[in-house]
Amino acid sequence: MFTKRIIRSAGLVFLTLLTAVSWGKFDGGPVVTAHLTPNDSLYATYQAKIYEVMAIPDAWELATGDTSLTVAVLDSGVDLNHPDLVGRLLKNGYDFVNEDSDPSDDYGHGTIVAGIIAANTNNARGIAGVSTCMILPVKVLNSQGKGNAGDIAEGIKYAVTCGADVINLSCGTTVYSREVEDAVNAAHAAGVVVIASTGNTGGAVEYPAACENAIAVGAVTASLDYADYSCYGDQVDLVAVGTGVASTMFNNGKSTYANATGTSYAAPFVSALAVLALSMDNTLTPDALKALMTENATDLGPAGWDEHTGYGCVNFARTLLSLWEKLAAADTV
Numbered sequence: 001m002f003t004k005r006i007i008r009s010a011g012l013v014f015l016t017l018l019t020a021v022s023w024g025k026f027d028g029g030p031v032v033t034a035h036l037t038p039n040d041s042l043y044a045t046y047q048a049k050i051y052e053v054m055a056i057p058d059a060w061e062l063a064t065g066d067t068s069l070t071v072a073v074l075d076s077g078v079d080l081n082h083p084d085l086v087g088r089l090l091k092n093g094y095d096f097v098n099e100d101s102d103p104s105d106d107y108g109h110g111t112i113v114a115g116i117i118a119a120n121t122n123n124a125r126g127i128a129g130v131s132t133c134m135i136l137p138v139k140v141l142n143s144q145g146k147g148n149a150g151d152i153a154e155g156i157k158y159a160v161t162c163g164a165d166v167i168n169l170s171c172g173t174t175v176y177s178r179e180v181e182d183a184v185n186a187a188h189a190a191g192v193v194v195i196a197s198t199g200n201t202g203g204a205v206e207y208p209a210a211c212e213n214a215i216a217v218g219a220v221t222a223s224l225d226y227a228d229y230s231c232y233g234d235q236v237d238l239v240a241v242g243t244g245v246a247s248t249m250f251n252n253g254k255s256t257y258a259n260a261t262g263t264s265y266a267a268p269f270v271s272a273l274a275v276l277a278l279s280m281d282n283t284l285t286p287d288a289l290k291a292l293m294t295e296n297a298t299d300l301g302p303a304g305w306d307e308h309t310g311y312g313c314v315n316f317a318r319t320l321l322s323l324w325e326k327l328a329a330a331d332t333v
């Protein structure tokens with residue numbers, strides 16, 4: 001029997017549905033071309049500022065990801081029929097809540113997370129996802145956005161078994177679970193990067209983000225101000241924009257888009273950065289990847305690490321440029 005620990009999604013603190021757009025036809029083209037502003041219909045109005053603050057467009061000149069890489073989204077499921085996620089979802093997802101092979105989203109939260117990471121980009125509709133990769137939908141939260149430690153742990157193990165490169169956990173609880181930490185540790189030992197949101201209570205960092213081998217991600221605004229809902233403490237590694245983030249959404253039985261706020265939506269940016277880095281160097285270990293991202297973050301608040309913003313806000317371009325320089329130097333040896 002699993003120990004029942006209530007774990008809630010790390011937040012629909014604020015959610016506004018965006019105007020629906022015409023889907024058009026997916027052309028299967030490149031994610032983005034260097035120096036090209038994505039033509040996705042919601043990008044200019046809802047995404048450009050946030051992406052520029054984290055230097056995402058500049059980073060796309062170095063890497064856009066690769067469909068050989070997989071991010072397991074452990075969440076409320078994913079809208080399996082969302083037009084902006086066509087070609088991005090693996091078929092072997094699983095639902096640990098209802099114990100079946102249909103990880104469909106019945107809350108909406110997981111679809112937002114998945115879209116930030118990997119929605120189709122430059123396809124003249126909807127939003128621009130940050131990276132090209134595959135999403136493994138693993139449903140561990142129910143229709144109210146709640147779950148239990150047993151399902152979280154089993155979901156992590158399943159993601160590792162399925163060959164995930166990154167695990168995104170946009171969920172949290174104040175209650176420690178040895179079962180969950182053991183699963184996080186096993187994933188880390190297997191070379192899988194575990195990224196988790198810190199929580200939205202403005203208090204102590206929640207689990208699983210507080211686990212030693214998880215990369216704990218808090219939130220800032222698009223102005224790079226600390227978001228006062230973001231949990232803080234010794235475990236915070238990085239922050240990303242988590243306020244007013246546009247993404248794919250499943251709402252009232254329909255595929256649509258949303259503008260959402262919470263640390264849940266900061267963590268996927270870090271997962272996407274991990275994908276971009278791994279697409280450049282797939283030998284990076286979880287520890288090496290964490291060091292790369294923290295060393296190249298944009299420092300915020302007091303100089304150096306601090307308990308609210310960690311080592312700072314992820315800087316996509318600086319991180320990938322640093323990696324490129326290291327790879328180039330290695331080639332000359």
